[in-house]
Amino acid sequence: MKVFIIGGTGFIGYHATLEFLKREHEVSTIAIPDIKLGKWFPSKVSVQYGDIFSMEQERMVEMLSGFDALVYAIGPDDRTTPDRPPYEFFHEKLALTTQKVFQAANLAKIKRAVILNSYFAYFDRKYPKKKLAIHHPYIQCRIEQAEYAIEAGGEQIDTMILELPYIFGTMPESARAPLWKSVFIDRFKNWNIIFFPKGGSTMITVEHVAEAIVDAMENGKKNQHYVIGDENITWKEMLTIMFSTYGKKKKVISLPKWIFLIVGKIRKWKMKRKEIYEGLDSYYLFSDILTDNFYIELSDQKERLQYSTGGVRESIVKTIETCRRFD
Known part of the structure; x- marks a missing residue:
């Protein structure tokens, strides 16, 4: 197949x-020029630069014409704090932009497409009583992203939705700092003791995400949602591995849920006072997500994609070793 990857120089897109x-397969990509591509990036891949979020649809059709398949691997994640109401921001960046791209892909006669989405959409279906989409604008817009893409693709495009959990891995030559540096290392490196909820998450290596993307493109079923993962790991174990690797061993203490409900209320109040918008509501993040085990069950899938599994702990170590080089 001739595959076009939107975001092919990014972390997941590169792998x-x-x-x-x-x-x-033959691969071409478009990306923003935020890093210098060295010898580490395959020379046989045609790379063009541009901003999908501001691109006219006519230009998109021209760009995608002649390709068989599309991978959509861009968009803000749940860490983003927009400068405007969060639903408005994420709806535009995730749902509406994806819709415009898939309308263009339809006109360009793309036959198959894979969208990188979030495992929060899976948990919204699995745990309706949590009302995740109602409480969190980011999750609502991830669900809309998949719906809009499928609708825009119509009968022309076989669209597969990959719902991704926590991902570990690196890029070569320290092209990008792993996101975990800002999320966990920088936040906790000066703490002697880390207090964290008792929950955990499904996790996966970026190499296995890449395998799942290609298998979905080759063998996935039209309009199917695929939630993927390697292993289920507690926050305590993850943080212990991270800081042991970083060279600053810390004691990780899991506190009961009621304490973090208070923490969530205080954080939400502070964010509102500072007029900082969040895709994941602070209070419900602690009450419904971080204090629970967000573990996927592969048996819930109608059909499992073919990709390798295991090696998450080793990937966490490699990821944090790379983080140290960005200090």
């Missing part, structure tokens, strides 16, 4: 590019 090439 997907390698996997497509490994399976002898």
